[in-house]
Amino acid sequence: MACKEIVFRICLGFSRNAADAEDLTQDVYLKAYQKLDGLKDPDLKKEWLFRIARNTCLDHHKKLAVRRAFLGRAEESGALSEDPVNVSDRNDRLRRLKKAVNALPKKQISDFIQNTIGEERDHANSIGQLAAAVKEEILDLQLYLDNMATKDKMRKDFDKKFQALGVPDKK
Numbered sequence: 001m002a003c004k005e006i007v008f009r010i011c012l013g014f015s016r017n018a019a020d021a022e023d024l025t026q027d028v029y030l031k032a033y034q035k036l037d038g039l040k041d042p043d044l045k046k047e048w049l050f051r052i053a054r055n056t057c058l059d060h061h062k063k064l065a066v067r068r069a070f071l072g073r074a075e076e077s078g079a080l081s082e083d084p085v086n087v088s089d090r091n092d093r094l095r096r097l098k099k100a101v102n103a104l105p106k107k108q109i110s111d112f113i114q115n116t117i118g119e120e121r122d123h124a125n126s127i128g129q130l131a132a133a134v135k136e137e138i139l140d141l142q143l144y145l146d147n148m149a150t151k152d153k154m155r156k157d158f159d160k161k162f163q164a165l166g167v168p169d170k171k
Contacts, residue, residue: 003046003162004029007053014057024060028053033158042165067137 004025011024032052039048101109 003049006046007049010050010053011057014061020060024053024057027060028056029158031056036158036161045162045165063136 007028008021008025011028012018012021015021015024028049032049035052039045041048
């Protein structure tokens with residue numbers, strides 16, 4: 001079995017999705033090409049490549065877990081849904097809340113505002129974390145798009161170097 005197929009199967013085992021596995025396989029070969037000079041023992045080139053595949057897949061899973069955690073929090077708080085029904089309900093609740101707050105004595109209003117500010121600060125921190133995760137994904141996407149232009153050339157060069165090391169590429 002060719003290295004390319006084994007790397008794809010490793011990625012498919014982690015991702016359970018053929019399209020993601022293809023993307024991960026490309027990432028593996030890109031990383032391997034970039035670190036080819038770091039290969040110290042040519043006799044262990046397959047193991048080295050498979051280790052890169054495993055680590056790339058593990059890194060991918062970590063990023064997905066972080067993204068799911070942040071998106072899950074945003075969905076729970078309603079930050080991602082702006083359904084007109086939800087907006088109408090929210091506005092209605094805000095009107096009732098304002099009316100109730102205005103009926104309170106001034107001391108209780110002050111306490112209520114202090115508590116609300118603390119909660120809003122917590123929400124702002126969560127949103128900031130979500131924004132950081134989104135920014136990281138955007139940067140990853142920009143890097144991916146930048147690399148797409150050179151991947152074919154690198155893959156060909158990598159295949160030539162790998163063949164020079166004596167690894168046949170059987171498809």
